[in-house]
Amino acid sequence: MTTASSSPTRLTAEEVEELARKKDTKNRWLLASPALIIITLFAAGPLLIVVLYSFLTAGDYGNVKWIFSTKGWFSVFLQYDIFDDTLQIADAHLSIFWRSIKLSLLTTVLTAAFGIPTAYFIATRPLSQRNLWLFLITVPFWTNLLVRTIAVMELIRGEGVINNVLLWANVIDQPIQMMFTDFAIAFGMTYVYLPLMVLPVYASIEKLDFRLVEASYDLYANRWKCFRRVILPLVKPGMIAGSILVFVPSLGAYITPRVLGGGKNLMFGNLIELQFGQGRNWPLGAALSISLMVLVMVALLYYVKVSGGDDNEHR
Amino acid sequence: MSIAKLLQRPFSVKRIPGFASIAIFTFFALYAPVIILVVYSFNQGTSLAIWEGFSLVWYQQALQNEAVQSAGLRSLFLASVAATIATTVATMAALATTRKKPFKGQTAVYTLINQPLMVPEIVTAVALLIFFAIIKVATGYQGMGYLIVAHTAFCIPFAYLPIRARLQGMDLSLERAAADLYATPWMTFKRITLPLMAPGIMAGFMLAFVISLDDVVISEFVKTPGQETLPTYMLGQLRRVVTPEVNAISSVLLAISIVFVALFFFLNSRRN
Amino acid sequence: MKHKLLTALSGLALVAGSAAAQAEGQLNIFNWGNYTNPDLITKFEAETGIKVTITDYDSNDTALSKIKAGGHGFDIVVPTHGYVPIFISEGLLMETRPDQMENFKNVSSTWVDVEWDQGRRYTVPWQWGSTGVVVNTKYYKGDINTSAIFMDPPDELKGKINVVPEMGDVMGLAIMYHGGEPCTDDKVLLKKVRDSLVAAKEHWLGMDYGNLEKFAKEDLWAGVNWNGSTFRMRLQNENVAYGYPKEGYILWMDSVAVLADAKNVDEAKAFQNFVMDPENAALISAFARYSNGIDGSEPFMPEDMKTAPEVVVPAEHAGNGKFVLACPPDVQALYTRIWTDLQK
Numbered sequence: 026m027t028t029a030s031s032s033p034t035r036l037t038a039e040e041v042e043e044l045a046r047k048k049d050t051k052n053r054w055l056l057a058s059p060a061l062i063i064i065t066l067f068a069a070g071p072l073l074i075v076v077l078y079s080f081l082t083a084g085d086y087g088n089v090k091w092i093f094s095t096k097g098w099f100s101v102f103l104q105y106d107i108f109d110d111t112l113q114i115a116d117a118h119l120s121i122f123w124r125s126i127k128l129s130l131l132t133t134v135l136t137a138a139f140g141i142p143t144a145y146f147i148a149t150r151p152l153s154q155r156n157l158w159l160f161l162i163t164v165p166f167w168t169n170l171l172v173r174t175i176a177v178m179e180l181i182r183g184e185g186v187i188n189n190v191l192l193w194a195n196v197i198d199q200p201i202q203m204m205f206t207d208f209a210i211a212f213g214m215t216y217v218y219l220p221l222m223v224l225p226v227y228a229s230i231e232k233l234d235f236r237l238v239e240a241s242y243d244l245y246a247n248r249w250k251c252f253r254r255v256i257l258p259l260v261k262p263g264m265i266a267g268s269i270l271v272f273v274p275s276l277g278a279y280i281t282p283r284v285l286g287g288g289k290n291l292m293f294g295n296l297i298e299l300q301f302g303q304g305r306n307w308p309l310g311a312a313l314s315i316s317l318m319v320l321v322m323v324a325l326l327y328y329v330k331v332s333g334g335d336d337n338e339h340r
Numbered sequence: 341m342s343i344a345k346l347l348q349r350p351f352s353v354k355r356i357p358g359f360a361s362i363a364i365f366t367f368f369a370l371y372a373p374v375i376i377l378v379v380y381s382f383n384q385g386t387s388l389a390i391w392e393g394f395s396l397v398w399y400q401q402a403l404q405n406e407a408v409q410s411a412g413l414r415s416l417f418l419a420s421v422a423a424t425i426a427t428t429v430a431t432m433a434a435l436a437t438t439r440k441k442p443f444k445g446q447t448a449v450y451t452l453i454n455q456p457l458m459v460p461e462i463v464t465a466v467a468l469l470i471f472f473a474i475i476k477v478a479t480g481y482q483g484m485g486y487l488i489v490a491h492t493a494f495c496i497p498f499a500y501l502p503i504r505a506r507l508q509g510m511d512l513s514l515e516r517a518a519a520d521l522y523a524t525p526w527m528t529f530k531r532i533t534l535p536l537m538a539p540g541i542m543a544g545f546m547l548a549f550v551i552s553l554d555d556v557v558i559s560e561f562v563k564t565p566g567q568e569t570l571p572t573y574m575l576g577q578l579r580r581v582v583t584p585e586v587n588a589i590s591s592v593l594l595a596i597s598i599v600f601v602a603l604f605f606f607l608n609s610r611r612n
Numbered sequence: 613m614k615h616k617l618l619t620a621l622s623g624l625a626l627v628a629g630s631a632a633a634q635a636e637g638q639l640n641i642f643n644w645g646n647y648t649n650p651d652l653i654t655k656f657e658a659e660t661g662i663k664v665t666i667t668d669y670d671s672n673d674t675a676l677s678k679i680k681a682g683g684h685g686f687d688i689v690v691p692t693h694g695y696v697p698i699f700i701s702e703g704l705l706m707e708t709r710p711d712q713m714e715n716f717k718n719v720s721s722t723w724v725d726v727e728w729d730q731g732r733r734y735t736v737p738w739q740w741g742s743t744g745v746v747v748n749t750k751y752y753k754g755d756i757n758t759s760a761i762f763m764d765p766p767d768e769l770k771g772k773i774n775v776v777p778e779m780g781d782v783m784g785l786a787i788m789y790h791g792g793e794p795c796t797d798d799k800v801l802l803k804k805v806r807d808s809l810v811a812a813k814e815h816w817l818g819m820d821y822g823n824l825e826k827f828a829k830e831d832l833w834a835g836v837n838w839n840g841s842t843f844r845m846r847l848q849n850e851n852v853a854y855g856y857p858k859e860g861y862i863l864w865m866d867s868v869a870v871l872a873d874a875k876n877v878d879e880a881k882a883f884q885n886f887v888m889d890p891e892n893a894a895l896i897s898a899f900a901r902y903s904n905g906i907d908g909s910e911p912f913m914p915e916d917m918k919t920a921p922e923v924v925v926p927a928e929h930a931g932n933g934k935f936v937l938a939c940p941p942d943v944q945a946l947y948t949r950i951w952t953d954l955q956k
Contacts, residue, residue, distance in 0.1 A: 050443040056436035057449050060429040060496050067493035068456040071467035085941040086698045087676055107949050108803050117949075117956035139366045145356065146363030156542065160601045161367065165374045166550035167597040168590035171574045175825075176373035176380075183831050186376070204831060205817050219370065220550065221498075224543035228506040231539045252356055262508040266501035269457065270547075277460030279557070287818025288777055291955040294460040301466055302673040303779045304948035305941070314463040321458040322451060390828060390848065405650070407666065469681050476683025560674060565640040565685045566665040576645010576668030577822075 072318075079311035087305045097308030101316055118296065118313070125293040128210055128282075129275035133222075135215040136271045137264065140222030144263070145256075147223070148230040155231070162223050170217065174284045177213050178204065181285075205287035213285040214275055221274070222267035229263030230256075265328060273321055293317060378594065381587035398588040405585065408573060412589050415553055415570040416596075418484070422491035423499070423548035429492075430499035430548075431541055435533070438507040454501075456494040464494065465561035472562060482564040490562045491552045498551045499544035506540025637662040639879040642679075642686040644866070645670060647739075649899035656886055662879045679704055679871060687874035688883060690738050693865045694780070694938045696728040706870045708881050710736045715888035723865070723905040728937060735867035736884045737905035739896060742925070742933055743781040743862040745855040746837040746845065748830060756855035757929065759789040761834050763812050770815040772833035774826070777819045779951045781862045782809075782836060784936050788860030795939035797946065806950045813954060827852055840901040843922035854922040856929035863933040865905065 036044070079097045081089040104115045147158040165173065180186045181203040188200040203209055233256065241255040277294030291299070297317075300310030381399070385392030402408055433453055437446055456464065472486050514536070518528040534541075556571035563572060570593075574586060637660070641648065645668035653664050667686065669675040672695045678684050680702060691699055699705045710716055711724075711732045719737060729735045745761040752768045760766075762773055763786060775782060784794035786809055792801045817832065824841065826832045828848035837845075842854040868887055870880040886892055893904040894912030903923055910918065917923050925933070939947065 049440070053436040053440075053443050054445070054449075057433040057453075060433040060500070061449065061452055063425075063429060063489065063493050064452055064455060064496055067468065067489045068464055069452060071471040072455075072459065072463070074467050074470050075463055083941070083945075086702070086938065087673060088680060104949070107806075107946055108799050117952045120956045121952075139362060139369075142356075142359040142362035143366045145359050155539070157601070157605060159542065159546070160597075160604075162370070163546045163550055164594065164597050164601070165370050167553065167593045168374065168377060169570055169574055169586060169593075170554045170556070171571070172377055172586050172590045173373060176377040179376045179380075180373055182826075182829070184829065186372070216369070216373070219366070220547060224547050225502040225505045228502040228540040228543045229508070232506065232510060232536075248356060256356075263502070263505040266505040269454070270498065270501055273457045277462075279461075283820050284822075287774070288820040289813065289816060289818055289955065291952070294462065295955075296952065297460050298462045299948070299952070301462055301677075302671060304951070305673075305944055306948060307466075310466075311463070314459050317460065318455075318458045325451065325454060325458070326447065386848075390825070407650070466677070469677060473681035473683045476685070482685050560670065561678065563667065565642070565667050568667060573645065573668060575670045576647075 075311045076315060079308050079315055081308055083306045083308050085305075087301075087307065089307050094308065097306070097312040100306075100309050101312045121291050121296050122293055124290060125276050128207065128214070128292070129272050129278075131211045132214040132218060132275045133268050133272045135211060136219050136222040137268065139215065140219055140267065141226055141260070141264065143219075144223045144226035144230055145260075147227050148233065159224070159227060162220050166220060170280055171284070174213060174217070174281055177216055178285060181209055181212065204285065205289070207286065210282050210286040213281040214278055217278075217281055218271045218275065221270040225266040225270065226260055226263040229266075230260050233259050269325065269328075276317065276321075374594070377587050378591045380584050381591045383584045383587075386583050398584040399592075401583075401585050402588040402592070407568065408570075408585065408589055411568040411570045411573040412593060414484075414567065416593075418487055418491055418569060419549050419552040421488050422495050422552045423545055425488075425492045426495035426548045427499040427503075427541060427545040430496050430544060431503055431537065433496075434500055434503040434507055434537075434540075438504055439510060439512055454497045457497045461494075461555075461557040464490075465558045468558065469561045476564070484567065486562050486564065487559060487567060487569075490558055491555060494555070494558065495548035495552050499548040502543040502547060503537065503540040506537055506543075510536060637876070637879055639664045639688065639876050639883060640686045641666050641688045641690075641883070642669060642675060642684075643688075643690045644668065647690070647866075647900050649895045652887075652892060652895040652899070655892065655895070656883065659886075660879075660882055662876075662882065664883075676704075682873070684871075685875070686871055687876045687880040688868060688870055690866050690868055693726070693728045693867065693935055696735055696867060696869065698938055699869065700729075700734060704872055705734045706872045706874060706877065707733050708870045708877075708884060709733055710884050710888070713881070713885045713888065715885050718888050718890055718893075718906050718908055720905050720907045726865070727935060729867070735869045736888055737893075738866045738868050738887065739900060739902035739904050740863065740865035741839045741902040742856070743776070743778070743785070743836065743838055743864065744842075744857055746827065746835055746842045747853055747855055748827070748833040748849070748851045749853050750830075750851040751833045756853055757858050758855065759785050759857040759859050759861075761855060761857075762816070762836055763789050763808060765812065765815045765834070769834040771817055772831075773816045774818040774820060774823055774832045774835035774837075775816055776821055776836050776838070778836075779947060780936065780939070783947050783950070784862050784934070785836065785857065785860070788934070789857070791859075794862075794934065794936040795943055797940075797943050802946065802950065806953060809950070809954050819955070824848070839922040843901050843917075843920050846920075846922065847916070856925065856932060858929075858932055861929075861933050863935045865935070 078089050080093060080095065082092040082094040082096070084090050100115060101118060102115055104113060105111065106113055143162070147155055150158055178185070182188075183200045183202065183204065187203070191197045192200065238251065238255055241251045276292070278292060279294050279298065282288065282292050282295070297310050297313050300306045300313065380391070382394050382396065383391055384395035384397060433449070437449055468490055476482065514532050515528050518532050523531070554571060556575050559569045560572045560575060563569070570589065577586070639662050641664060643666060648666050653666065656662065657664055669678070672692050675689055675691060676695060676698065679686065679689060689699070716732070719732065723737050724732055726732070745756065745759065747756040747761055747769070749756070751772070752766055754766060761769065762775055765773055783805070786805045787794055787796055787801065790801055790804050790808070792798060792805070796802070823832055823835075823837070824845055827845045830849070837854075839854055842852060845852040846854075868884055870877065870884065874880050887896065888906060890906050890908035891912050893906035894909040897904045897909065897917065898914050901917065901923070938944075
């Protein structure tokens with residue numbers, strides 16, 4: 026950080042600091058700007074079109090008519106009964122949303138349960154091996170998502186590998202129905218999203234100083250306590266990053282719930298997709314997606330506020 | 341290294357009971373479907389689930405199928421370019437948003453960078469479809485540029501979050517020391533900051549790469565004539581019949597990734 | 613390391629770019645995925661010297677959205693019959709007059725004066741088929757030519773049923789099961805349809821596409837499915853049979869059309885003419901396993917298709933099939949609501 030000032034006029038210490046801070050802020054905005062420009066142009070900016078569309082009238086065969094309407098927003102939360110025209114809450118949307126949240130939470134918990142130990146394991150390998158293990162996490166993901174999901178299906182189907190092994194070992198005497206259940210969806214999504222948890226957690230565990238752990242043994246002596254009091258706080262940033270990366274895309278997951286869950290029940294992503302596709306109600310689709318975005322954004326901002334302390338310099 | 345040996349390490353402060361077992365199980369679970377996938381790529385029959393004997397027919401088929409080959413290569417090219425750009429700009433952004441007192445507007449920066457995560461893909465896809473259509477009509481350009489920028493944009497948060505997690509709580513004292521020793525800012529960055537960040541950058545790049553490699557909905561809406569990627573090619577097959585040809589292609593991709601890994605370690609170990 | 617990576621990348625870039633290389637006389641076809649026989653394209657390229665690029669879509673709605681947005685760069689699209697009037701009314705198709713083309717004489721008289729394109733002024737038949745029911749006859753011995761298979765399933769099949777998530781087709785089947793006309797706005801009937809669908813869903817296992825393996829391996833025993841897809845299932849498991857519901861089943865036809873803003877109009881017209889040739893039409897059918905609507909193509913068809921009851925509609929069921937055009941927007945909105953209620 027620049028602290029010297031070559032300014033010819035005399036400045037008080039506060040003014041120097043103020044100038045330095047301004048310069049620093051400018052530099053940091055500059056540093057962040059390429060990422061911001063790309064996202065603004067090719068992700069966030071075009072979304073303004075979606076915001077606009079949510080206030081228009083649905084076109085007869087998809088797309089929109091340029092007539093102002095709040096019907097899209099109205100039908101996110103409320104609806105007239107199809108048959109007796111009474112006003113009611115859009116319970117279908119709510120229950121689909123609730124199911125998505127539940128499944129995404131379950132997926133996040135499962136990826137954390139398997140991902141954190143895995144990340145920890147990788148981070149405690151000798152330095153020369155760590156990247157190899159890390160690569161091994163991502164290698165399966167070079168295969169196509171759909172083929173991979175079909176392969177998962179092969180594991181859990183009625184006559185699949187798991188059932189056959191369990192039958193052979195006499196653990197069960199009849200195949201367990203795993204396909205087309207919520208278990209299958211959670212299992213599949215955990216499989217698909219695992220690297221999104223392992224990699225960020227690894228990135229933050231890897232910097233962990235094991236002298237701290239050693240010191241903690243002297244203080245706590247107990248492994249579990251040591252994990253909770255020393256290691257967990259240090260890996261928290263990675264865990265939170267991983268949870269965001271798993272939770273949010275899970276909400277919009279599309280292929281896995283269909284192939285493994287049988288697609289009988291919609292997820293929130295499918296519901297939005299339906300409005301832009303067969304349902305031909307783009308304004309409702311737009312309004313639903315903005316609602317989701319606002320909810321996620323609020324959660325994210327809350328997280329930034331809560332974890333804000335971590336951003337400050339450590340000494 | 342044998343599994344048994346991994347599990348029976350002598351007492352170490354690094355060891356947490358059960359963690360190694362869970363990790364080994366995770367790796368095992370991760371590779372079980374992949375093994376199935378590779379096995380079925382050698383299936384003689386047309387099914388992904390009914391074994392009818394060993395044959396290389398699907399590899400021959402894939403070798404003759406120009407569409408699936410070019411889709412595979414296009415996916416690799418796209419993922420490499422998008423992940424490289426995304427990781428570069430995400431690294432810069434992560435440096436700007438960590439380790440010092442938050443600057444004015446930092447929360448806004450953070451929110452904007454993570455924006456692509458917050459909406460389901462279909463929404464970004466529709467928005468980009470409309471936006472790019474305007475550009476296509478105005479310029480007549482139909483090249484790979486659209487897919488590259490679209491992929492770069494949604495890969496940025498996937499690269500940014502691991503890098504940020506790495507930097508959080510990391511010490512500035514080494515950099516200060518370097519500056520005190522009159523190292524130029526560039527030297528300090530190259531010799532100290534970058535190596536410290538490397539694991540985060542590595543993790544970010546790999547995430548961005550596989551995310552791009554798997555993307556289907558945005559690619560489907562953005563692609564111009566002939567720009568099939570492997571996932572969009574697969575999506576088209578979903579309604580009809582999926583044959584082990586795709587397994588063959590996936591196995592080839594797996595092999596490529598393993599060659600990459602081997603190459604990387606060969607170069608790495610020589611440098612050390 | 614960096615240099616090697618760059619070299620590898622530029623090599624990839626060359627390969628990726630070459631596909632878009634400009635050639636004299638080219639044609640950009642936008643078609644359903646895994647639907648175009650590569651042999652058909654090779655033959656077309658050899659005969660005409662035109663370079664063809666195929667790009668896939670996964671649904672009529674995706675195709676419509678992309679083409680309507682503009683700047684798409686495609687010359688030919690292959691929409692399902694119900695979408696043809698939409699494409700025409702939105703001004704997206706070119707009136708190429710296939711009816712005046714040389715090979716038009718081969719088009720079966722059944723497929724000339726069709727509801728969605730009277731006299732074939734825009735489109736040329738590609739393939740047609742039906743949406744009916746599929747049953748594994750090992751597990752159910754009763755009558756399979758009824759929608760009751762999924763609307764009111766026999767006990768043997770409960771819990772082993774899959775319904776393809778095709779809103780229009782499923783709603784159409786369900787409405788006809790209750791004696792109505794597809795696209796009806798009769799609310800009394802629709803209430804019955806919704807309630808019975810919701811009740812029936814209790815007995816379904818899934819709502820998904822691409823179930824060839826699951827039926828072949830008997831994870832699934834019955835459901836709603838397309839004829840050609842069921843034909844492929846039967847080839848892998850002889851117990852699988854296709855039923856034509858007597859209450860009414862859905863017919864569909866995909867047709868080749870030239871886009872209004874096509875850049876390669878002559879090449880596109882040449883392709884329309886090309887697919888009306890019996891030998892070429894047979895190539896189309898041999899690949900995706902549906903009928904094509906061109907007279908004289910039978911001798912060129914694969915043997916197993918000539919007698920397949922899934923492909924050749926048995927005479928007693930021929931009258932029960934129905935082509936459904938796109939429903940009016942307000943009816944479509946009703947159906948979407950019922951569909952969402954069903955899947956909530």
